[in-house]
Amino acid sequence: MEIWAVTNGRMGIPELVDVLLLVEPAIDAFILRETTKTDKEIVEAIRRLKEAGCDEEKIIVHNRPDIAVMTGIRRVQIPGYGLPLGQLKLQYPSLLFGRSVHSLAEAEMAYTHGADWLLYGHLFQTASKQGKVPRGTDELFRMVQAIPIPIYAIGGIRPEHLPLLEKSDLAGIALMSAIFSESTAEEAVAPYRDQLFRGKVESTWRK
Template sequence: MKLMAVTNDRFKVDHLTKIMIDTEPFVDYFIIRERTKTANEYIELITALTEAKVSKEKLIVNDRVDVAVVSNIQRVQLPGHGLSLSQVKGNFPQLLAGQSVHSAMEAERASYAGADWLLYGHVFKTNCKRGVEPRGLAELHEISKKVTVDLYAIGGIKPEHIEMLHDIGINGIAVMSTIFESNDPVSAAKEFYEAFQKIEGAEF
């Protein structure tokens, strides 16, 4: 399984850069989701990360396809309200595009439309979606049996959930607050990494 860490749009570029550099050894991908930052601030962040030897292969730009193209980032995450998969794939065939989905129907449509991965949520209760009922595991399990592209879960996921999510057959998880709102982001990221290692070790 793989770990995506989703930024939470609460830090200035320099502090966010430090958190990402420090947690990078335990993270497979970062989804840069900074809704209030300008294009130049995105580029400042990406430049600082690459200068610190964080691979661009680990960076996924949320929504801002323009920033991804200018920064030569290969991966983008498309929210439901943004550009469609067909628009992105048609105009920027060099990009790999993930789609955020919230139902089995959305997941099947996105898979058929050419999504390179799917991000489904929210699975468990989370402060990011306060007052909104979580979607749980049943539909996630259904989606995992129907789609062939990589499937990630997001929403309130903790290290203790990893085994049950692995058993469903998904490819990984995405987390935001558990890492970026932690007093110790490195330890938080390492806990997920160790949970993955424990499962992988048990498979041999």
């Protein structure tokens, strides 16, 4: 099971790059979700990460396939409100696309339209989704059984949830508040790694 990080858009580019470089050895991928940043700022962040030696296979661009192509990144996370996957796959055949989904029906549609992976949430109560009812694990587990592509879960996941999640064929978890709301992001990842891996496993994206 993999650990992904999702950035929260609250850091300036220098701080964001520094934090990602710190946590990069401990995670399998991160979604660069910087919705308030300009195109120039996002490109600059990716440039700095690559120049500092970040494994570019770990970088996933949020909702901007054009920026992914421009910067040589091959994975893009499309939100539920994003452009149709079929259209994107035709326009950007060299890219891999994930879709954020919130139900089994959405997941089935995304799979039919060519999604390479799915991100489902929010699973548990989380600071980034105040006032919204968490979706829990029942539908997630049905989704994992029904759809034959990697499925990741996000939303309020704590280390104590991992034994339950490991019982399914879930591809991994994605963390936002758990990492980027902590004073030391690198240390925030450690309890998850300790619980899941007892030493890191090879990423399914680097076979």
